[in-house]
Amino acid sequence: MKSWKIEASILALGFLLLGVFINCGLNNFSEKDRSVNVKGLAEMEVPADKVTWPLVYKSLGNDLNALYTDIKRSNQTILEFLKEKGIDENEISVNAPDIIDQKAERYSNNDSPFRYNVTSVITVTSNKVELVRKLISEQGELLKRGIAITGGDYRYNVSYEYTSLNKIKPGMIEEATKNAREAAEKFAKDSESKLGKIRHANQGQFSINDRDANTPYIKKVRVVTTVEYSLKD
Template identity: 50%
Template sequence: MKNLKLESGILAVGLVLLGLFLYFGLGNVMIKDRIVSVRGLAEREVQADHVIWPLVYETTSDNLQEAMSDINRGNNKIRQWLIKHGLKPADISMGAPQIHDRATQYDGDYRGLRYKASCTTTVSTRDVALVRQLIPQLGQLVEMGVAISAEDYDSQVQYEFTSLNKIKPQMIEEATKNARTAGEKFARDSDSKLGKIKDATQGLFDISDRDDATPYIKKVRVVTSIDYYLTE
C-alpha cells in the first residue's frame, strides 16, 4: 500500500514537472515563431560617370567609290572636330562603313540615288560634362557639310554610372537600418520587442534614369528584406 502511494506521488510530481516543461517549452516555441518581415529601402541620385556617344554619318550616291570617299571625308571631319573641342583621340573610334545597294533592295526599280553609305564614330569617355556641352553644337558639323543622323536608334547617347561598388556598402547599411527601424515600430505597436535576425536577403541594385529629360542623372536603388524574431 505504501509503495502504491509512493508511486502515485512520484507520478503526480512527474506530471506536474512535465506540464511545466511543456508550458515553458511551448512558450519558447511560440515566441520564436513570432516573426516580422520588413523591408528597408535605400535610394541615391548620382551623376553618370561614363558616356557613349555615337555619331552616325550617312551619304548617298550613284557611284560606290564616291559614296566611300564621302564617308571617309565625313569621318575625318568628325574626328578633327571632336579632338579640336577637347576629346582625347583614344576616346574616339571609327566603325566599319555600311553600304546599302537600294537597286537590289527594290529589284532594280529604285529611281533615287543607288548607294546609301553610313558609318558610326563612337565617343566613349568619362568626361560626361564635355560631351553634354558638345551635343548642342553639332550644328557646326552641318556647316562643315557633315549631317549627323539623329533618328537612328544607334545614334542615341548612353549615359552610365560605373562606380556602384564605391557606394554599395553605405547603401546596404542604410537599407538595413531602415529595415530595422520598420521592425522596431512594428514591435512597439504590437507590445513586443525586436529580437535577433532570422533571415536576411539583399535585393539587386537597380540603376535607372531619374527621368527622360535628364538621363545623365541616375537613380540607384536597393531593397533589403529582413525577418526578425519578436520577443515579449
C-alpha cells in the same frame, strides 16, 4: 501493507515537472514562430560616369569610289573636331560604313536618283560625361565643316551609364537595413512586443534607371532589402 506515499509523491512531482517543461517548451515554440517580415528602401541619385555618343551621317551617290573618298575625308574632319575639343583618340572608334544599294533592293519603291545610300558612324565612348554633353550641343559646328550629323535613328541613341555601383553599395545596404529595422520596431511597439534578432535577410536587387526622360545623365539607384526579425514579449 506496503505504503505507496513516497512513490506517489515522487510520481506527482514528476508530473508537475513534466507539466512545467511542456509549458516552457510550448512557450519557446510559440516565441520561435513569432516574427515580423519588413522591407527597407534606399534610393540615391548619381551622375552618370560613362557616355556613349554615336555621330551618324549619311552619304549619297552613284560612284562607290567617290563615296569612299568623301567618307574618308568626312571621318577625318570629325576626328579632328573631337580631338580639338578634348576627346582622346582611344575614346573614339570608327565603324565600317553601312551601304545600301537601292537597285539591289528587290522590293524597294525608292525613287531616289542615287544608287548608294551610305550610313557612317563614329562612336565616342568616354568617362568625360560633362564634356561630351557640351560637345553634343555644339555638334552643329560640324555643319560649317561640311558634315550634317543626323539623328532620329533608334539604333544610334546617346546612352549614359553609371558604373561605380560598388562604391555606393555598402552605404545603401546599410541605409535600407536601417529603414527596415525602424519599420520592424514600430510594428513591435504597436503589437506590444520587443524586437529580437534578425532571423533572415535578403539584400535584394539593385536597379539603376534614368531619373526621368529629360535627364538620362542623372541616374536613380534603388535597392529594397527584406529582413525578418523575431518578436518576443
